Amino acid sequence: MFNFLKKKGQSAQDDTLQTANKNGESDVVQKSIMTMELLQTDFAMPIDGKIIPLSEVPDEVFAQGMMGQGFAIVPSGNTLYSPIAGQIVSIFPTKHAIGLVTNTGLEILIHVGVDTVKLKGQGFDLLAEDGQFIKRGDALLKIDLAYIDGNAPSSIIPIIFTNLTTQKVNLLKNGVQQSGETGILNIQ
Numbered sequence: 580m581f582n583f584l585k586k587k588g589q590s591a592q593d594d595t596l597q598t599a600n601k602n603g604e605s606d607v608v609q610k611s612i613m614t615m616e617l618l619q620t621d622f623a624m625p626i627d628g629k630i631i632p633l634s635e636v637p638d639e640v641f642a643q644g645m646m647g648q649g650f651a652i653v654p655s656g657n658t659l660y661s662p663i664a665g666q667i668v669s670i671f672p673t674k675h676a677i678g679l680v681t682n683t684g685l686e687i688l689i690h691v692g693v694d695t696v697k698l699k700g701q702g703f704d705l706l707a708e709d710g711q712f713i714k715r716g717d718a719l720l721k722i723d724l725a726y727i728d729g730n731a732p733s734s735i736i737p738i739i740f741t742n743l744t745t746q747k748v749n750l751l752k753n754g755v756q757q758s759g760e761t762g763i764l765n766i767q
Contacts, residue, residue, distance in 0.1 A: 615685050615746050617766035621717050622663055624760045625689065626722075626736065627656030630753045633737060638693045640644070641737040646688065648748040649739040650764070658706075659720040661713040662759050663737070664685065668710075671696070674703035677719055678741075686742040691722060693733040702726035716759055740766065 597649070603615065621648040624630075629652065636642045636651045648660065661679065668686075671677030675706055679687045704721035727734040745767050 583587060594689055606739050614682065615743065617663075617681070617683075617685060617764070619751060619762045619765050621681070621715075621762070622761065622764055623660070624652075624756045624758050625656050625662040625719075625738070625757050625762050626652060626659050628652040628654040628758075629755045630750065630763070631735070632750075635741075636693070636735050636737050639736075641690070641693075641739070646737075647739045647741040648743055649736065649737060650748070650750055652742045653735045654722065654724060654734055654736055655755075656758055657722050657724055658718055658758070659689065659691065659722060659736075660716055661707075661717045661719055662689075664713065664715050666710070666712050667707055667719070670705065670707075670709045671673065672700070673698065674705055674720065679705075679713070688737075688739040688741050689719075690737045690739065691720070691725050691734070692731045693735060695727060695731045698727070698749070701729065 611638060631653060633644060633649055633651055634730050636643050639719050640649070641648060664679045665679055665681040667677060668680050673696050674690060675692060675698065676690045679689070702723040706718040706720055724734055743766065748764055750764050753762050
């Protein structure tokens, strides 16, 4: 949608994606043949917390869906895990946002908190690296929730699917969920 998850030098017209196969080896896949669906078992809750609709995020860009479809989490845990298998394609220098791509090309932005870019990395400890291939459940980021809550307007974590076209995010669960739990959503 916004192509902000693209690496420097990668054009928006690039029709291939490097992914990891089941043996951890690198594969190049044609995007035109990839499906942008996500099954219930393909996505896991990335952190302990309460699922809420995007419309409840205290930031209009997220609440109005300007970045894409998704949902948000009011976190109660302090470790953010990868919800999918794929690759980290972007870690913002301020560590408050991480861009992921699934092995089928679905782009996901995990944005920790509201206006947390102003914290300049304080309250965040990276546990993964940009470009790293990941499995669902791999630790990505330690979050100091007390620091975030005390220094940012909100610690709510929007989870945004940035490159959907005709597909729809269907939330299947709400309320308090544990990290690693599947059956949270599907995309069709």
